[in-house]
Every structure is written in C-alpha cells, then in structure tokens.
Amino acid sequence: MESLSTLMEQYGTQVPAAFWTNIRLALLATLGSFALGVLLALCRISPVASLRALGTGYVHVVRNTPLTILMLLGVLAVWGQLKITFAPDFHLNFFIYAVIALSLYHAAFMCEAIRSGVNTVPLGQAEAARAIGLGFLPAARLVILPQALRGAITPLGNTVIALTKNTTVAAAASVAEASGLMKTMIEFRPDVMVAIFLTFAIGFCLIVIPIGLLTTWASDKWAVAR
Amino acid sequence: MIRSKFLSVTAAAAAAALSLSACSPSSSGGAGESSAAGGASGSSQAGGGDTLRIGIKYDQPGLGYRQGEAQPTGFDTDVARYVAEKMGVAEDDITWVQTPSANRENALENGEVDMIFATYSITDARKERVDFAGPYFVAGQDLLVRADDTSITGPESLDGKNLCSVTGSTSAQKIKDQFASGVNLVEQGGYAECVTYLESGQVDAVTTDDIILAGLAATDANQGKFKVVGNTFTTERYGVGIPKGSDSCEEINEAITEMKESGEWEKALQANTEGTGYEYSEELNSGDDAELESCS
Numbered sequence: 001m002e003s004l005s006t007l008m009e010q011y012g013t014q015v016p017a018a019f020w021t022n023i024r025l026a027l028l029a030t031l032g033s034f035a036l037g038v039l040l041a042l043c044r045i046s047p048v049a050s051l052r053a054l055g056t057g058y059v060h061v062v063r064n065t066p067l068t069i070l071m072l073l074g075v076l077a078v079w080g081q082l083k084i085t086f087a088p089d090f091h092l093n094f095f096i097y098a099v100i101a102l103s104l105y106h107a108a109f110m111c112e113a114i115r116s117g118v119n120t121v122p123l124g125q126a127e128a129a130r131a132i133g134l135g136f137l138p139a140a141r142l143v144i145l146p147q148a149l150r151g152a153i154t155p156l157g158n159t160v161i162a163l164t165k166n167t168t169v170a171a172a173a174s175v176a177e178a179s180g181l182m183k184t185m186i187e188f189r190p191d192v193m194v195a196i197f198l199t200f201a202i203g204f205c206l207i208v209i210p211i212g213l214l215t216t217w218a219s220d221k222w223a224v225a226r
Numbered sequence: 227m228i229r230s231k232f233l234s235v236t237a238a239a240a241a242a243a244l245s246l247s248a249c250s251p252s253s254s255g256g257a258g259e260s261s262a263a264g265g266a267s268g269s270s271q272a273g274g275g276d277t278l279r280i281g282i283k284y285d286q287p288g289l290g291y292r293q294g295e296a297q298p299t300g301f302d303t304d305v306a307r308y309v310a311e312k313m314g315v316a317e318d319d320i321t322w323v324q325t326p327s328a329n330r331e332n333a334l335e336n337g338e339v340d341m342i343f344a345t346y347s348i349t350d351a352r353k354e355r356v357d358f359a360g361p362y363f364v365a366g367q368d369l370l371v372r373a374d375d376t377s378i379t380g381p382e383s384l385d386g387k388n389l390c391s392v393t394g395s396t397s398a399q400k401i402k403d404q405f406a407s408g409v410n411l412v413e414q415g416g417y418a419e420c421v422t423y424l425e426s427g428q429v430d431a432v433t434t435d436d437i438i439l440a441g442l443a444a445t446d447a448n449q450g451k452f453k454v455v456g457n458t459f460t461t462e463r464y465g466v467g468i469p470k471g472s473d474s475c476e477e478i479n480e481a482i483t484e485m486k487e488s489g490e491w492e493k494a495l496q497a498n499t500e501g502t503g504y505e506y507s508e509e510l511n512s513g514d515d516a517e518l519e520s521c522s
Contacts, residue, residue: 171393183328
C-alpha cells in the first residue's frame with residue numbers, strides 16, 4: 001500500500017490532466033470529423049458522378065490508412081520537413097496536428113455511418129421531396145438527413161467511442177496524453193505496474209461507457225418510427 | 227511502429243496482471259523451469275548450461291540492433307556474448323529475444339529470458355521485481371547536436387531551443403523536471419524520428435544517454451552529421467537484468483570484470499561508436515558508480 005501512496009503523490013495530479021487532454025482531443029475531433037463526414041456523405045449520395053467518386057475515393061483511401069501513419073504524416077512530414085506550423089505556441093501546434101489527423105481519419109467512418117442512416121430512409125421520401133420541387137441540397141437538408149441522422153445514432157456513437165480510444169495515438173504526435181503518461185509511469189515505477197495499468201484501463205472505461213449508454217438512450221428516443 | 231509499441235505495453239501489463247495473480251512465487255527457482263520458448267532445452271543456469279536466452283533491444287544502433295534474423299550488433303550484444311562465453315555458452319547457442327523497455331521486468335519474471343542486456347539502468351524501483359548484475363557500463367544523459375553547432379554546450383544553454391526525446395523515457399522526464407521552463411520538448415516514439423528533426427533543423431538537440439546518442443551518430447546514414455556534446459548531467463548504471471534470486475549474478479560480475487581488464491571491453495566500445503568523436507566518461511566508469519552490485 002505504501003508504494004501505491006507514493007505513486008499517488010508522484011502522479012496524482014498528472015493523471016486527470018492527461019485524461020483531460022484525451023477528452024479535449026475527442027471532443028474537438030468528434031466535431032471536426034462529424035462536419036467532414038456529413039460533407040462526404042452528401043458527396044456520396046449526390047447526383048453528381050465526380051462528387052460521388054471524390055467521396056468514395058476519400059473513404060476508401062483514408063479508411064484503409066492506419067491512424068498512426070496519418071498522425072506521423074502530420075509531425076514527421078508537415079512539421080519536421082515542410083516546417084508548417086498552425087500555432088505560435090509550441091505544444092498547441094502538436095495538439096492541432098493531432099485533432100486534424102483524428103478528424104480526417106474518423107470522417108471516413110462518420111461518412112459511412114451517416115450513409116447507413118440514409119439507407120434507412122425509404123426511397124419514397126426522396127421521391128416525395130423531389131415531387132414537391134425540392135432540389136438535391138434542400139431535399140437532403142430538410143427531408144433525408146434529419147431522418148438519416150436519427151437512424152444513424154448507434155453507428156455514429158460507435159465511431160465516437162473508437163475515436164475516443166484512438167486519441168491515445170496522439171502520443172505519436174508529441175501530445176502529452178494518457179498513454180504517454182502511462183509509459184512514463186511504467187518506466188519509473190515498474191514495481192506497481194499492474195496498478196498503473198488498471199488506473200488507465202478504468203479511466204478509459206469511465207470515459208467510454210457513458211458514451212455507449214448515451215448512444216443507446218438517444219437512439220431509442222429519437223428512432224424514426226416506421 | 228509507435229502503435230505496436232503501445233500495444234506491447236498494454237499486452238505486457240495485461241500479462242503481468244495474469245502472472246501476478248496466478249503464480250506469484252515465480253521467482254523462486256532459476257529461469258529455466260518456466261521456459262516459455264517451445265523446444266528450447268531450457269536449462270540455462272550457470273556452469274553446466276548449454277543455451278541462454280538473452281534479451282536485447284533491436285532498435286538501438288551501436289548498442290542492440292538487429293535486422294531480421296541476422297546476428298545482432300552493438301555494445302550490449304558484445305558484452306552479452308563475452309559473458310555467455312565465460313559461462314560456457316557458445317555464440318550459436320544464444321537465443322536473442324527482443325525486450326523493449328516497458329517489457330523488461332515481465333520478460334524476466336515470466337522466464338522468457340535468462341538475462342537482459344538492454345541499456346537497463348539499475349534503479350531501486352526495478353530492484354523490487356528483478357535482480358541486477360553489473361553494471362557493465364555507466365552512461366550519462368547528454369545532448370546530440372548538429373556537427374556545426376557550437377551554441378549548445380550543455381543543458382544550461384538549451385533556453386529557447388527545441389529538444390527531442392522519446393515518450394515515457396527517463397531522459398524526457400529529467401528535462402521536464404529540471405529544464406522545462408525554457409525548453410520546447412518534442413516527444414516521439416523513437417530516437418530515429420528525433421534524428422530526422424535534428425537534421426532538418428526543427429529541433430536543435432536530441433537527448434538521452436550519451437552512448438545511445440553516440441550509437442545513433444555512428445550509423446552509416448548519419449556519419450559526420452552530428453556530434454555528442456560530452457557534458458553528461460545524470461548517471462545511468464547499465465546493469466544485467468536477471469530474475470529475482472538467480473544464482474548467475476556472481477558469474478556475470480566476474481565475466482564483466484575480466485572483460486574490462488582484458489581490454490576487450492574498451493575495444494568493443496570503440497568499435498561501436500567509431501567516427502563520432504565520442505569518448506566514454508572514464509570518470510564515471512572507474513569511480514564509485516562503476517562498483518559492481520553485490521549479489522544476494
């Protein structure tokens with residue numbers, strides 16, 4: 001027990017701070033990837049062939065690229081070699097790279113989740129929208145997407161859960177987050193390695209399980225009754 | 227690569243959780259009894275042993291480096307070969323096992339390896355779980371800079387500079403604790419990434435133990451581009467990790483002493499850091515810090 005209390009003394013304040021970084025990454029990247037995902041989904045269901053090709057191409061390329069590679073691309077290539085920075089603050093800069101990489105990567109999954117929602121909307125809805133004179137964008141905005149998003153809550157929630165856990169990959173972009181701190185703690189305190197591992201495992205459960213519960217509740221509440 | 231490292235950390239931690247709950251007195255006997263390597267004869271204790279499983283790093287040029295199934299190279303492996311020979315194990319009978327930093331204690335506790343030569347600093351926290359023989363080398367944290375850089379002479383001259391180290395390493399933590407205010411620290415998954423930034427100019431120095439830096443600078447691709455500053459500011463005693471209660475400690479210590487006295491030690495050190503202008507700290511390696519651990 002004594003070794004545990006010294007561990008708390010050493011790292012007690014750093015653990016919540018590191019998890020807070022993961023939460024901020026997750027929140028910002030969820031917003032970013034959702035916005036881009038909606039755009040991609042619109043491309044993929046649009047009547048314009050070149051936009052469909054663009055959306056399909058993006059999804060297939062990004063979905064099949066490991067997130068670590070996107071993350072390293074930001075740091076090794078964009079920062080390390082091209083020397084492009086997004087913020088004057090040294091550490092904020094890496095945080096922004098990480099949010100961009102997470103957003104780009106998960107946008108592909110968001111897009112597919114939304115598209116699965118679109119498939120739950122009966123074809124008659126789209127035909128009716130066209131029949132009253134709505135063009136593609138107004139029909140998508142007023143008729144298709146509101147129903148599609150309600151039908152896509154569960155897969156969207158899954159994507160957010162995956163995204164939250166993937167924020168640990170931001171360690172590759174020099175962001176001081178939970179997995180990096182876990183490494184540091186194991187390096188210095190191998191005597192209590194199991195306790196350290198459990199701390200972080202439970203920490204992620206505490207973040208991720210509520211997202212799952214919220215998703216289930218929301219998808220029940222807002223499901224489109226047909 | 228970064229990701230697989232992270233996975234191995236979690237896997238190692240999970241394995242530790244299992245081993246501690248299932249069979250805690252695993253440190254009682256020698257390493258051989260719980261051999262995890264299928265087919266290996268297992269018996270590996272000092273004296274009559276015929277094979278040895280030695281844990282090394284695979285990704286640290288100059289210390290422990292291995293490509294595919296080739297014979298590993300580096301100072302750690304040279305010392306390991308010498309010690310093994312003194313214990314009556316020929317080079318061909320050594321099984322090399324990769325032991326990344328976070329996995330070293332587990333590998334010894336689970337009997338995956340008989341001993342570890344992997345830039346393994348002797349610390350009290352680690353002694354809770356493993357025993358150490360040696361040290362066979364005393365390193366110190368230092369800085370690697372571009373060969374034409376004369377502005378950085380030590381950690382004090384880092385103010386306002388960008389510095390690179392490896393996530394979760396003791397070196398990174400040291401900088402955070404003591405020099406963080408004026409230094410911009412980039413943390414990466416490996417030193418190879420740090421070196422690319424140093425070359426492109428995005429960071430001004432890379433920091434870790436001096437001999438690791440010398441090994442990086444000595445690779446063919448980096449020949450002549452970088453130099454080790456040579457102003458160490460910590461003491462890292464590289465020990466030989468062995469399972470708790472192992473009886474091979476004395477024998478390893480004897481072999482290390484013999485290697486130093488015979489001149490083989492110095493030869494190996496020079497061969498692995500050639501062309502970098504690196505000189506190991508004689509002060510550290512002959513003083514109190516180089517005193518061998520007393521075997522229990």
